[in-house]
Amino acid sequence: MTDLPDLAWTRSRDFRASPFTATPVSRQEWETLTQALAGGMFTMMSLWGEEGAACMALHDPLTRRVAVARLAAASGVFPSVGVHHAPAQRLERAAADLFGLVPEGAADARPWLDHGRWEIAHPLGAASANPGQPTYRFLPVYGESLNEVPVGPVHAGIIEPGHFRFTAQGETVVRLEERLGYVHKGIDRLMRGASLARGAELAARTSGDSTVGYSWAFAQAVEAALCVAVPERAFRLRGLMAEVERLANHLGDIGAICNDAAFAMMQAQMSVLREKVLRAAQEAFGHRFMRDRIVPGGVASDLDAEGEGVLRALVAEVRDRFPPLVDLYDNTASLLDRTVATGSVSADLVRRFGAGGYVGRASGRDFDTRRDLRYAPYDMLKLDVPVQAEGDVNARVWIRIREVEQSCSLITQMLNALPRGALRTDVAQAGEPREGLGLIEGFRGDILVWLSLDAEGRIRRCHMRDPSWFQWPLLEAAIEGNIIADFPLCNKSFNCSYSGHDL
Amino acid sequence: MRRFLLEGLIRPPLTEAAPEPDAAAVEALGQAFAQAGRETLGRSLAIRQVDAGSCNGCELEIQALSNPYYDLERFGLHFVASPRHADVLLVTGPVTRNMAEALRRTYDATPGPKWVIAVGDCAKGGGCFAGSYAIAGGVAAVVPVDLHIPGCPPDPVALLKGLLALVERMRTGTGTG
Numbered sequence: 001m002t003d004l005p006d007l008a009w010t011r012s013r014d015f016r017a018s019p020f021t022a023t024p025v026s027r028q029e030w031e032t033l034t035q036a037l038a039g040g041m042f043t044m045m046s047l048w049g050e051e052g053a054a055c056m057a058l059h060d061p062l063t064r065r066v067a068v069a070r071l072a073a074a075s076g077v078f079p080s081v082g083v084h085h086a087p088a089q090r091l092e093r094a095a096a097d098l099f100g101l102v103p104e105g106a107a108d109a110r111p112w113l114d115h116g117r118w119e120i121a122h123p124l125g126a127a128s129a130n131p132g133q134p135t136y137r138f139l140p141v142y143g144e145s146l147n148e149v150p151v152g153p154v155h156a157g158i159i160e161p162g163h164f165r166f167t168a169q170g171e172t173v174v175r176l177e178e179r180l181g182y183v184h185k186g187i188d189r190l191m192r193g194a195s196l197a198r199g200a201e202l203a204a205r206t207s208g209d210s211t212v213g214y215s216w217a218f219a220q221a222v223e224a225a226l227c228v229a230v231p232e233r234a235f236r237l238r239g240l241m242a243e244v245e246r247l248a249n250h251l252g253d254i255g256a257i258c259n260d261a262a263f264a265m266m267q268a269q270m271s272v273l274r275e276k277v278l279r280a281a282q283e284a285f286g287h288r289f290m291r292d293r294i295v296p297g298g299v300a301s302d303l304d305a306e307g308e309g310v311l312r313a314l315v316a317e318v319r320d321r322f323p324p325l326v327d328l329y330d331n332t333a334s335l336l337d338r339t340v341a342t343g344s345v346s347a348d349l350v351r352r353f354g355a356g357g358y359v360g361r362a363s364g365r366d367f368d369t370r371r372d373l374r375y376a377p378y379d380m381l382k383l384d385v386p387v388q389a390e391g392d393v394n395a396r397v398w399i400r401i402r403e404v405e406q407s408c409s410l411i412t413q414m415l416n417a418l419p420r421g422a423l424r425t426d427v428a429q430a431g432e433p434r435e436g437l438g439l440i441e442g443f444r445g446d447i448l449v450w451l452s453l454d455a456e457g458r459i460r461r462c463h464m465r466d467p468s469w470f471q472w473p474l475l476e477a478a479i480e481g482n483i484i485a486d487f488p489l490c491n492k493s494f495n496c497s498y499s500g501h502d503l
Numbered sequence: 504m505r506r507f508l509l510e511g512l513i514r515p516p517l518t519e520a521a522p523e524p525d526a527a528a529v530e531a532l533g534q535a536f537a538q539a540g541r542e543t544l545g546r547s548l549a550i551r552q553v554d555a556g557s558c559n560g561c562e563l564e565i566q567a568l569s570n571p572y573y574d575l576e577r578f579g580l581h582f583v584a585s586p587r588h589a590d591v592l593l594v595t596g597p598v599t600r601n602m603a604e605a606l607r608r609t610y611d612a613t614p615g616p617k618w619v620i621a622v623g624d625c626a627k628g629g630g631c632f633a634g635s636y637a638i639a640g641g642v643a644a645v646v647p648v649d650l651h652i653p654g655c656p657p658d659p660v661a662l663l664k665g666l667l668a669l670v671e672r673m674r675t676g677t678g679t680g
Contacts, residue, residue, distance in 0.1 A: 117600040119636040127636075153605050156584035158552045158566050160559050161602060182601045183556045186637035201631055208560025208656065252563075265507060271570035272517060278567070288658055289560060328504060499558045 004036060005029035007058070007067035012373040012439075015066060019225050020437040020450075022055060022068040030071045031079050033058070038084040043354035045439075046448050046465035047081060047088050049095035049124070054078040055463075056088070057437070057448060059354070064372055066437065068450070073101055076125075080106040087353045087470055098188060100125035110136065113181040113502060123189045141167045141175050149484060153182045157488075160498035164487070171483040176476045184502040191462040196222055196296050196427060199459050203449070204291050206464055207500030212238075212245040213442030214449075214464065214500075215294035220375070221451035221462075222296035222427065225436025231422040234298035235376040236414050240311065241281075241290045241299075243407040243414075246443040247318065248277040250400040250407070253495050257397055258329065260488040261338035269325055273318060280314040283307060298424030308415055315408045326401055339394040343478040343490035346391060353470040356445025358399040359494055363391035369441040381413050393493040429457040442467065444497065466500030517571040521578070521667065522660050528650055528668035532618075547579040548669065551589035551613065555606045555642065556632075557596030560656040561623040565593065567659045568666075575663070578670055586612040591669065594642045595622045597629035603639045610646040618649045620665060627651050 007023045025033065037044055037058070045057035045066065055070045071078050080103035082089035092103040093112035100122035114121065116133025141148075146167050153161035163179040187202055194202070203218035204211045216238055223230055255270025278288040284307035285293050293300050303311075329335065349355075350363040360367060368385040370378040386402035388395035430453070438449035445467030452460040475494050479487055552565055568575040575581070583589050586609045598606055610619070621642035624630040628641040642648050652665040 115601045117603070119600070123636050153602065154553055154586075154609050158554075158562050158582060160554050160557070160562065161605065182605070183554070183596070183599055184601055184637050185556060185597060185599055185632045186635035187632075189637075190632065190635055205558045205560070205625075205631060205655075208558040209563060211558075211560065252566075265504075268571060269507065271567070272572070275567060275570050275572050282658075289563070289656075291560070291655065324506065328507065332504065497559065 004032060005069070007069060009060060009063065009065035009067045011065055012375065015437050016220065016224055016375050018227055019434045020068060022070040022435060025069045025071055027071065027079060030054075030069065033069055034079065034081045034084050037081065037088075040352065043351075044081075044085065044087050045354065045446075046450070046463065046469070047091040047095065048450065048463040048465070049099035049101045050452070050461050051099070051124070054095065054101055055450070056081065057450065059373075061367070061372075066373065066439070068437070076100060077102045077104045079104050083107050085352075087473070090473065091465075091469060098122065098124045113184045115181055118186075123186060124192065136179065138165050138177050138179075139175075143169065143174070145169055146174065162498050166484055166487070168484055171485070173479050173482055173484055173487070176479045176487075178472055178476060180472065180498060181502050183499045185499075187464070187503045188462065191459050194459045196457060196459070199462060200295055201292070203462075203464065206503065207466060207497040208289065209249055210245070210442040210444060210447065210466075210497065210500065211289050211291045212241045212294060213440055213444075213447050215292070216242060217438035217440045217442075217447045217449040217464070218451070218462075219294055219296045219438070220440060221436040221438030221449040222453075223436070224438065225434040225451055225453055226427055226430050226457070228297055228425055228427050230298055230376075230425060232376075232419045233421045234423050236418050237299045237303055237423070238294050239377040239381070239414050240303065240411060241285060241293060242440070242442075243410045244277060244281050244284075244311070244314075245290065247404060247407045247411075248274050248281070249443040250404050251277060251318075253492065254329075254397060254400050254404075256495075257339070257393065257489065257492045258335060260492045261335055263332065263335045266325065266329065266335075269321075273321060276317060277314060280310050283310045295424065297427045298422070300424070302423055303418075308418070311411060311415060315411050318404070318408055322404060329397070329401075336394065338486070338489060339397060339493075340392060342393045342486050343482060343493060344390070344392045345474050345478045347389070349474055349477055350391070353474055355470045355474055356441075356467045357443070357471070358396050358403070358445075359471045359474060360445065361386060362388045362395035362399045364389045369439055369446045373439055375440065377414060380417075381410055383410065393489055396493040427457075429455075431455055433460070444468065444495065445471070464500075464503065466497050468496035468498075468501040471496050472501060518574045518577070519572055522664050524667035524671040525664040526668075528652075528665050529671050532650055532668055532672045546670075546673070547581070548590045548673070549583045549588050550580060550591045550593050550666075551583055551586045551609070552593045552595070553586075553606055553609050555594055555596045555602045555645070556599035556638070557623060557625060561595035561626075564656045564659055564662060565595070565622070568662055573659045573663060575666070578667065580666055580670070586610075587614065589613050590617060592617065592619045592646070593622055594619060594646070595626055597625040597632040598639045598642055598645045600637050600639050603645050606642075606645050618669065619646055620669070621648045621651045622657060622662065624653055624655045627653065630655070
C-alpha cells in the first residue's frame with residue numbers, strides 16, 4: 001500500500017473547542033484512505049457530499065483521533081469508497097441523490113433516498129426537474145422454493161415507515177433487503193442558508209426520540225466552529241437531559257422488545273417507568289422530550305431546586321423498581337428462549353461498520369464517545385461502558401439494562417456537583433467562514449454533525465449522520481437464518497431511526 | 504412473576520381520570536358525524552396509525568396512550584394493524600412526497616364511514632418542514648382531514664382530549680352537523 005496521506009488528526013479536546021480543519025486530499029490519497037478503511041485501520045464515521053466535493057470523517061481508535069478528508073470533485077465524480085468498504089455504500093447513494101455526485105466504480109448505483117417523487121432531482125446540486133425514477137429493482141435472489149414477502153412502508157404497529165423485502169425458504173429468512181427514504185423531508189436543503197436558530201429547530205426535529213442528542217450535537221458543532229465558551233452549568237444540564245433521554249428510551253425499548261416476544265407484562269411495567277421519566281422531564285425541564293432545551297451557546301431552561309428533587313426522586317424510583325424487573329426478565333425461561341441466540345451479529349461486522357450504541361457494544365465493540373472522544377461534562381464523571389460478546393437480542397437487552405444503571409449513576413453524579421452560574425453564552429459571529437464537528441453519544445449511538453458556516457454565520461452545509469446508518473445494514477445480517485416471526489423482535493432490539501436516517 | 508401479579512391485585516390502579524373532551528374539537532367534529540351516528544359504530548372505534556413522515560416524536564406519545572396511565576382501551580378505542588379494520592386514521596407528520604401514495608392507498612383501503620385525525624404541528628401544512636422539495640404538505644394536502652390535534656408533539660392528554668371528542672360525538676349521535 002502507498003503511504004497514508006498526512007491528515008489533520010484531531011484530538012477530542014481540540015475539535016470540541018475550536019474549528020475543525022478538513023484535509024484536502026488528492027484522488028490517489030482518497031483511494032489510499034479507502035484501502036486503509038477496507039483493511040480495518042480506521043473506522044468510517046461518515047461520508048457526505050458538498051458543493052463540488054466529497055468528504056469523509058475517519059476515526060482512529062488507537063490514537064482516539066478524528067480526521068476529515070475532503071476530495072474536490074468539480075467534475076461531479078469521485079472514486080467509490082463503498083465498492084471496497086461496504087459501510088460507505090448507502091451514504092454514497094444518498095450523496096448521489098442529493099448532490100448528483102457519482103461514486104465511480106460503485107457496486108450499487110441504485111438511488112437510495114430519491115424515490116423519483118421529489119419536485120426536483122439532486123436538490124443540493126443542480127436542482128433540476130425530477131425526471132422520475134425507474135421501478136426500483138431489488139437484488140435478485142436465486143434458489144429453489146423461495147418466496148418473497150414484501151412488508152411496508154406502512155407497518156402494522158405504531159412505528160415509522162420503511163420497506164422490508166424478505167426472501168424466505170419455508171420459515172427461514174435467507175435474505176432481507178431494506179428500502180428506506182420514505183420519511184425524507186429534505187432537511188439538508190432546508191438547512192442551507194438557514195440561521196443558527198432555524199438550524200437548531202430542524203436538528204431537534206430530525207429524530208424525535210433523540211431530540212436532546214441532535215440538539216446537543218448541533219450545538220457542539222456551532223460552538224466548536226465559532227469558539228464559544230459554554231458555561232459549566234450548561235454542560236451539566238445538557239448531561240442531565242441526555243441521560244434522562246437515554247433512560248426513557250432504554251426503558252421503553254426493553255419493554256417493547258419483551259412485548260414483541262409476547263411477554264406483555266414487561267411492556268406494561270416498563271411503560272410505567274418510562275412515563276415516570278417523561279413526567280419528571282416535564283417537571284424538571286418543561287417538556288416531556290426536552291425538545292429545544294439545548295441551544296447553541298448553552299441551554300434554554302434552568303433546573304430549580306424542585307426540579308433537582310424531581311430528578312433525585314426519579315433515580316430513586318428507577319433504582320427501586322428496575323432490579324426486580326431485570327430479575328423477572330432473567331428468570332423467565334420462555335422469554336429468554338426467544339431472545340437468546342436470536343438475531344446474532346458478528347463482532348467482525350460490527351467493527352467493520354463502526355456500529356455504535358447497544359448494537360456495537362452487544363457484539364464486542366467497546367466504543368462510547370462519552371469515554372473515547374470525551375466531552376464535557378463526561379470528562380469529569382465516572383462511566384463504565386458495558387460490553388457483551390454474544391451479539392444477540394439478549395445481549396442488546398442487557399446492554400440497555402446496564403446503561404439504565406449507568407444513567408442513574410451519571411444523573412446522581414451530576415446532581416451532586418451542579419455548579420451555579422450562567423446558562424448560556426452569546427454566540428458571536430466569526431466574520432469568516434468556519435467549520436465545526438459535533439459528536440455526541442445519543443441513546444442509539446454516536447450522532448455526528450458536520451457544519452460549515454459562512455462569514456455571516458449562516459449555514460452553508462449541515463450534514464447530520466444518525467447512528468442508524470451503520471446499524472440498519474447489520475439488521476439485514478442479523479435476521480438471516482432466523483424466522484420471519486422473529487423479525488419484529490430483532491428489529492425492536494436494533495430500534496433504528498427511520499427519520500434520523502432518511503432526513 | 505407472582506410478585507408482580509400480586510401487586511397488580513393489591514395496588515390501586517395507575518390509570519388516571521379521563522380528561523374532558525376538547526370542546527373545540529367536539530364542535531369541529533359536528534360536521535363529520537352528520538351522516539353516521541351511534542347506530543353504525545356502537546361505542547367502539549378502531550384506529551389505524553399512519554406515520555406519513557414524522558420525526559417519530561408523535562409516535563412516541565401515541566404509543567404512550569396504551570400505557571396504564573392513559574389506558575386508551577377503556578374508552579372503546581383501540582389500535583388495529585390494518586386500515587381494513589379501521590374507522591379512524593391517525594396520521595402524523597408532514598406528508599413526504601415519498602409517503603403520499605402510501606397514505607392515499609391506506610386511506611382508500613379504509614372502509615367508510617371513516618375519519619382522519621391529523622396529529623402534530625407538522626401534520627398541519629407541514630410545520631417547520633413546509634416548502635421543502637420533499638414535502639407534499641400537511642395531511643389535508645393528501646386526504647380529507649376531520650380533526651387536527653396540535654402540539655410538537657401533542658402530549659398523551661392532548662391526544663386523549665381529541666380522541667374523546669370523537670367518542671363524545673359518537674355518543675350524542677348525529678350531533679349538530
